[in-house]
Amino acid sequence: MRPAGQRESGAAEAEKGGRSDGRAVGKGAQGAPFSRAGGGPNPLASQPVEFIGSFPDAGMRLEPSLPEIAFIGRSNVGKSSLINALLGRPGMARVSSSPGKTTLLNFYRLPSLYLVDLPGYGFARASKTDRAGYRKLIHSYLRSRQTLSGIVWLLDIRHDPSKEDREMQALLIESRRPVLAVLTKSDKLSRATAAARQRELAETLQLRNDQVEMTSSRSATGIAELAQSVLAAAQGENP
Numbered sequence: 001m002r003p004a005g006q007r008e009s010g011a012a013e014a015e016k017g018g019r020s021d022g023r024a025v026g027k028g029a030q031g032a033p034f035s036r037a038g039g040g041p042n043p044l045a046s047q048p049v050e051f052i053g054s055f056p057d058a059g060m061r062l063e064p065s066l067p068e069i070a071f072i073g074r075s076n077v078g079k080s081s082l083i084n085a086l087l088g089r090p091g092m093a094r095v096s097s098s099p100g101k102t103t104l105l106n107f108y109r110l111p112s113l114y115l116v117d118l119p120g121y122g123f124a125r126a127s128k129t130d131r132a133g134y135r136k137l138i139h140s141y142l143r144s145r146q147t148l149s150g151i152v153w154l155l156d157i158r159h160d161p162s163k164e165d166r167e168m169q170a171l172l173i174e175s176r177r178p179v180l181a182v183l184t185k186s187d188k189l190s191r192a193t194a195a196a197r198q199r200e201l202a203e204t205l206q207l208r209n210d211q212v213e214m215t216s217s218r219s220a221t222g223i224a225e226l227a228q229s230v231l232a233a234a235q236g237e238n239p
């Protein structure tokens with residue numbers, strides 16, 4: 001377990017009565033911060049997994065009812081690729097070079113949890129109606145889904161947070177769910193540049209270092225650690 005960061009935790013503030021100034025996304029309803037785990041093998045890659053289905057709204061009941069971990073982020077940020085890397089199964093979630101491919105809530109079942117691949121936001125060519133539909137779907141999922149135990153929020157390590165990312169951060173804070181920010185595509189940068197970007201983005205997002213995980217689905221950087229954090233969040237634990 002990592003020691004808590006020096007910085008005052010937004011999580012603690014959220015517990016005291018919440019904050020709405022767009023700072024840290026922190027502690028959730030279950031009282032367990034969702035933070036970066038230590039080393040070791042990927043515990044998800046050895047588990048059986050099954051694609052359950054794609055759903056157009058957040059109200060469906062699944063049997064059995066299990067904790068859910070959702071993956072959210074801009075279109076093309078690498079959500080489906082990250083799910084495949086975590087599961088150790090390249091073809092499980094649909095990956096595409098053209099953005100906007102995931103338009104429904106896609107559920108993958110593991111023995112003790114579901115992973116949920118959410119549609120990406122900020123897709124420039126999406127119509128106004130599609131954007132409104134997307135917003136409604138995500139809002140209702142974040143607000144109403146009782147089994148939602150943690151959110152993996154993806155950001156491309158190369159880019160500063162967009163307006164849509166900032167809006168999403170505000171929504172995540174408002175939802176008071178445990179959130180782990182994950183930087184994707186670290187293989188696109190040198191190791192030193194990636195480490196510097198991780199520090200910069202944590203600062204920009206006003207998150208502690210242990211609330212930000214650097215990953216690459218291509219080189220497997222950070223994948224085992226993220227898998228451990230996902231399992232711990234599903235169990236309501238602090239890894």
Ligand SMILES: Nc1nc2c(ncn2[C@@H]2O[C@H](COP(=O)(O)OP(=O)(O)OP(=O)(O)O)[C@@H](O)[C@H]2O)c(=O)[nH]1
Pocket residue numbers: 073074075076077078079080081082094095096097098099100101102119120121184185186187188215216217218219
């Ligand atoms: N170099 C590199 N490319 C990646 C990585 N992860 C994803 N990509 C590429 O980025 C593109 C988008 O990946 P997806 O996983 O489909 O992204 P997504 O967020 O699910 O996209 P939508 O479903 O459209 O919202 C694909 O061309 C992937 O091959 C990574 O870690 N490294």
Ligand SMILES: [Mg+2]
Pocket residue numbers: 079080081094095101102117
């Ligand atoms: Mg996708």
